[in-house]
Amino acid sequence: MTTPVLELDSLECGYGQQLIVNALSIHLREGDIGCLLGPSGCGKTTTLRAIAGFEPISGGSILLDGKALSTAQHRVAPEQRQIGMVFQDYALFPHLSVAENVGFGIHTSPDRKRVVDELLSLVKLDKLGRRYPHELSGGQQQRVALARAMAPNPRLLLLDEPFSNLDGELRRRLSAEVRDILKSRGISAMLVTHDQAEAFAVCDQVGVLKDGHLQQWDTPYNLYHEPATPFVASFIGQGYFIRGHMQARDTVATELGVIQGNRAYPMPEGSPVDVLLRPDDLVGDASSALRARVIDRTFQGATILYRLQLSTGTQLEALFPSHADHQPGDEVGLRVAAEHLVLFPAQGSVNLHAQLPLEQVLNANQSA
Numbered sequence: 394m395t396t397p398v399l400e401l402d403s404l405e406c407g408y409g410q411q412l413i414v415n416a417l418s419i420h421l422r423e424g425d426i427g428c429l430l431g432p433s434g435c436g437k438t439t440t441l442r443a444i445a446g447f448e449p450i451s452g453g454s455i456l457l458d459g460k461a462l463s464t465a466q467h468r469v470a471p472e473q474r475q476i477g478m479v480f481q482d483y484a485l486f487p488h489l490s491v492a493e494n495v496g497f498g499i500h501t502s503p504d505r506k507r508v509v510d511e512l513l514s515l516v517k518l519d520k521l522g523r524r525y526p527h528e529l530s531g532g533q534q535q536r537v538a539l540a541r542a543m544a545p546n547p548r549l550l551l552l553d554e555p556f557s558n559l560d561g562e563l564r565r566r567l568s569a570e571v572r573d574i575l576k577s578r579g580i581s582a583m584l585v586t587h588d589q590a591e592a593f594a595v596c597d598q599v600g601v602l603k604d605g606h607l608q609q610w611d612t613p614y615n616l617y618h619e620p621a622t623p624f625v626a627s628f629i630g631q632g633y634f635i636r637g638h639m640q641a642r643d644t645v646a647t648e649l650g651v652i653q654g655n656r657a658y659p660m661p662e663g664s665p666v667d668v669l670l671r672p673d674d675l676v677g678d679a680s681s682a683l684r685a686r687v688i689d690r691t692f693q694g695a696t697i698l699y700r701l702q703l704s705t706g707t708q709l710e711a712l713f714p715s716h717a718d719h720q721p722g723d724e725v726g727l728r729v730a731a732e733h734l735v736l737f738p739a740q741g742s743v744n745l746h747a748q749l750p751l752e753q754v755l756n757a758n759q760s761a
């Protein structure tokens with residue numbers, strides 16, 4: 394196995410006596426873009442600052458290419474880590490031109506002009522090298538910050554909420570562009586965000602943090618389809634939990650009928666479980682005996698997200714193609730088509746939903 398570019402091994406860090414990040418272990422492969430995702434205050438930025446060398450650690454280690462950068466006893470200075478950083482607020486030098494900003498970290502290099510020209514072209518700012526930061530848009534300033542961080546050819550790039558000062562469409566476009574730029578150069582990076590869509594669009598591996606504890610480090614696909622904990626299931630994507638009972642190792646009986654799982658589950662036969670149903674796990678089927686009433690609908694263009702109620706009162710969400718145009722009050726036929734059936738031992742409450750205030754969902758899952 395090749396050495397990961399970045400290894401966090403049982404990392405512990407915090408402020409004073411307060412431990413913020415606890416037993417955090419992550420391996421980032423060379424060329425991958427990783428992400429730390431989680432609610433406000435869960436310790437994402439603290440972890441990133443510890444990797445950059447701005448914060449000491451109280452336990453475990455941080456290794457780059459197998460060499461220790463931080464342990465509880467020793468800390469390599471930030472400027473000697475070969476790590477570049479891109480900040481939320483760009484942090485450009487206002488009195489330096491765009492080209493001077495980009496060349497700042499390599500001012501003694503004989504290749505400076507060539508590197509700056511190449512990077513300006515890479516971030517599509519080749520005509521704006523003489524401008525000053527205040528003469529640029531937010532998106533352009535963040536591209537300058539990215540080029541500046543890449544100029545010294547770091548082994549790892551850290552990006553702290555890099556798109557959060559930008560809005561909507563620009564944010565989406567720039568995040569896709571940044572992924573392309575990093576991938577075109579094979580740069581390994583770690584990003585911090587609380588925006589799940591951004592994490593999924595940009596990153597190869599995502600770590601979901603809750604209260605400084607890693608819940609799961611996995612691909613976006615697995616986080617969505619195979620969440621390891623109820624917290625990850627609630628935090629990532631939409632969905633409802635409904636109550637079921639294990640009927641056999643791979644089937645569960647629910648009020649929607651017996652649902653076939655895609656594996657054997659460890660819960661004993663007859664035990665109560667919470668079954669995660671995403672909106673795309675339910676498909677419309679006019680001939681199905683399973684009926685539900687439309688409560689609400691959100692038109693999304695190619696699809697419509699319906700909130701549905703079963704005769705038992707249980708509510709679910711379903712995503713149907715928008716040519717099937719149902720109105721509130723209509724009755725629709727339903728079928729479960731969950732390729733990845735996610736079950737957890739019953740938590741004592743049902744119908745947890747991501748649209749409830751997050752605290753409510755999390756409190757209900759406190760024992761996870």
Ligand SMILES: Nc1ncnc2c1ncn2[C@@H]1O[C@H](COP(=O)(O)OP(=O)(O)OP(=O)(O)O)[C@@H](O)[C@H]1O
Nearest residue numbers: 408413431432433434435436437438439440586587
């Ligand atoms: N310099 C500091 N001194 C003391 N406590 C701090 C300091 N910086 C952060 N904290 C606390 O550490 C915890 C984690 O903060 P951190 O900034 O790492 O969270 P985060 O996950 O990045 O949150 P956000 O998404 O809101 O930026 C919070 O409770 C915060 O109040």
